[in-house]
Structures are given as C-alpha cells and as structure tokens.
Amino acid sequence: VTPAATDALVARALDGDRAALARVVSIVEQGGEPARAASAEYHRRAGHAWIVGITGAPGAGKSTLTDRLVAELLARDSTDSGTRVGVLAVDPTSPFTGGAILGDRVRMQEHATDPRVFIRSMATRGHLGGLSASAPQAARLLDAAGYDWVVVETVGVGQVEVEIAGHADTTVVVVNPGWGDAVQANKAGLMEIADVFVVNKADRAGARDAVRELDAMLELSAQRAWRPPIVSTVATGGEGIVDLVAALESHRAHLTAVGEVAARRRSRAAEELTAVAVELVAQDALARCQGAAFDALVNAVAEGTTDPYAAARELLAGS
Numbered sequence: 593v594t595p596a597a598t599d600a601l602v603a604r605a606l607d608g609d610r611a612a613l614a615r616v617v618s619i620v621e622q623g624g625e626p627a628r629a630a631s632a633e634y635h636r637r638a639g640h641a642w643i644v645g646i647t648g649a650p651g652a653g654k655s656t657l658t659d660r661l662v663a664e665l666l667a668r669d670s671t672d673s674g675t676r677v678g679v680l681a682v683d684p685t686s687p688f689t690g691g692a693i694l695g696d697r698v699r700m701q702e703h704a705t706d707p708r709v710f711i712r713s714m715a716t717r718g719h720l721g722g723l724s725a726s727a728p729q730a731a732r733l734l735d736a737a738g739y740d741w742v743v744v745e746t747v748g749v750g751q752v753e754v755e756i757a758g759h760a761d762t763t764v765v766v767v768n769p770g771w772g773d774a775v776q777a778n779k780a781g782l783m784e785i786a787d788v789f790v791v792n793k794a795d796r797a798g799a800r801d802a803v804r805e806l807d808a809m810l811e812l813s814a815q816r817a818w819r820p821p822i823v824s825t826v827a828t829g830g831e832g833i834v835d836l837v838a839a840l841e842s843h844r845a846h847l848t849a850v851g852e853v854a855a856r857r858r859s860r861a862a863e864e865l866t867a868v869a870v871e872l873v874a875q876d877a878l879a880r881c882q883g884a885a886f887d888a889l890v891n892a893v894a895e896g897t898t899d900p901y902a903a904a905r906e907l908l909a910g911s
C-alpha cells in the first residue's frame with residue numbers, strides 16, 4: 593500500500609466506510625511504516641469514545657457478555673444521533689489474523705451486520721513493540737471513526753491483560769463462580785486494574801461465594817477513591833446487563849467528576865509513546881543485524897574473542 597493509498601483509505605474509514613475501516617485495522621495490526629502513516633491521519637480525530645476493556649480467563653464469557661453489552665448500549669440510545677459501538681476482540685496468543693474473525697471466539701453474529709456496530713478480532717503476537725502496541729491504536733482508530741463506545745475484549749493470560757487494561761477508560765474483570773477465580777484474579781494483579789468486577793455464569797453454583805470473596809479481597813486491598821462494584825451476570829440469558837451498564841456509567845461519571853479522565857488519557861499516551869518508541873528502536877536494531885559488520889561481530893562472538901553484550905553495543909553504536 594502506498595502512503596497516498598493509505599491516506600485515502602484512512603479518510604474513507606473516518607467517513608464511515610466500514611470496509612475501509614476494516615482494512616485500516618489490518619494495517620494498524622501489522623504495524624510498521626504504513627501503520628505509522630495511518631496513525632498520523634486518525635490520531636487527531638480521536639478522544640471522544642469511552643473505551644471499555646473486558647478481560648478475564650479463557651471461556652469466562654467475555655464475548656457473550658460483550659454481545660449483550662453492545663445490545664444494551666444500542667437499546668439505550670434514545671436520541672437520533674445514533675450510538676455506535678466498536679468491538680475489538682484481542683487475542684494475545686494468536687499470530688496476525690489478517691482480518692479473519694476468530695471463529696466462535698467472537699460470539700457476536702447478532703450484531704455483525706448492524707451498521708451501528710463494528711466488530712473485529714485482532715492478534716497482537718509478533719509485535720516488536722510488545723503486545724500493547726496495536727490494540728490501543730485500533731481502539732483510537734475506532735474512536736476517530738466516530739464510535740461512541742469501544743469495547744476491547746482481551747483473553748486473560750497474565751501480564752498481557754494488565755498491560756492492555758491500562759489503555760481502557762473503564763476496565764471490567766470477568767470471573768466465574770468456583771475454581772478460585774477471585775483468588776486467581778487477585779494473584780494476577782487484577783484487583784488493582786479492575787474498575788468493575790463481573791461474576792458471570794451466576795446461574796452456576798457458588799456465584800454468591802465468588803461475590804463475597806471478591807468483596808473481601810477488595811476490603812483488604814489498598815483503598816481507592818473508587819471502589820469497584822461487583823455485578824453478577826448470566827450473559828447467556830442477558831441477566832445483569834443493565835446493572836453492568838449502570839456500573840460503567842457510574843464509573844465514567846466518577847472519573848469525570850474527579851478529573852481523572854484527562855489523567856488516565858495522559859498516562860495512556862505515555863504508555864503508547866513508550867511502546868512505539870520501543871518498536872522503532874527494535875526495528876532499527878533488527879535492521880543492523882545483517883551485513884558485513886554484523887557477520888564480523890557474529891564470528892568474534894562465536895570464536896570467543898568478544899562477548900555478545902560488547903558486540904551488541906558495538907553494533908548499535910555504528911552508524
């Protein structure tokens with residue numbers, strides 16, 4: 593894709609062309625120079641959407657919940673301006689998807705053809721700048737394209753979810769009854785990042801215990817100005833979704849009231865800048881790992897006349 597073609601594509605995406613938007617998400621997903629060029633075009637237009645991160649263990653019901661959440665957000669729209677919702681399903685364990693929906697991991701068929709909804713799955717593995725580079729950029733892109741809510745679903749695999757949650761305005765942590773999910777959430781550092789807890793699959797035994805466990809752990813963790821509410825849901829039956837939206841709205845109202853929205857967005861900008869800087873440096877470093885000078889240093893390390901650290905420094909110092 594030429595830079596001019598990228599610009600035209602981004603312009604169409606921001607004008608509401610969903611096919612173009614899907615292609616720009618792919619560009620963002622793949623990173624590199626085209627992604628940087630696209631970013632320059634959409635970045636200025638972003639800043640209006642409310643970004644909701646939904647994370648939790650595999651199979652916790654995040655996609656089912658997101659599907660219901662989307663329906664509820666659309667149903668609430670009493671104005672004619674038309675609420676639009678973007679959904680990004682991020683799978684940190686997959687290689688690039690190239691735009692393919694990850695089979696039944698994205699259970700949102702109901703909304704797939706709704707013009708008010710844009711759904712995409714993304715993979716983040718393989719990014720030089722780490723996992724945090726592409727998903728937040730895609731969320732920003734949807735923001736710029738006029739989506740009022742952007743829901744980012746991330747499969748919880750430890751540190752990654754914490755990383756990606758740092759980019760949301762409201763982070764929802766989904767746990768299930770039993771299996772010591774609440775304890776796991778605590779160990780994984782999710783107590784600190786959760787703005788809202790959801791105990792999904794509340795139709796199963798032990799839901800009340802899970803709520804109690806979470807509540808007790810919140811009591812023990814550092815007190816914050818915002819105490820995360822705990823919402824019980826049965827995503828498959830649509831139960832508790834109204835409460836979930838109410839929790840999102842009140843968190844949003846809280847952040848707005850205490851002036852935290854700008855502070856969060858600033859720390860997000862800091863993280864994004866860091867991720868992009870790391871990506872650029874990593875690309876530069878990789879570009880130097882070839883050619884005669886590189887080969888000579890490889891030989892020196894192999895023969896033991898120098899060590900890899902000294903060789904790497906020499907490699908990076910060269911112009």
Ligand SMILES: Nc1nc2c(ncn2[C@@H]2O[C@H](COP(=O)(O)OP(=O)(O)OP(=O)(O)O)[C@@H](O)[C@H]2O)c(=O)[nH]1
Pocket residue numbers: 648649650651652653654655656657696697699747792793794795796825826827828829
């Ligand atoms: N009993 C019950 N099952 C549910 C509920 N919510 C979701 N499920 C089921 O749990 C399974 C996993 O749901 P998903 O929505 O795909 O979960 P997920 O967290 O998105 O899964 P991954 O994206 O693969 O991590 C599906 O079979 C759902 O039908 C619920 O409230 N109660």
Ligand SMILES: [Mg+2]
Pocket residue numbers: 654655656681697698699745
């Ligand atoms: Mg899912």
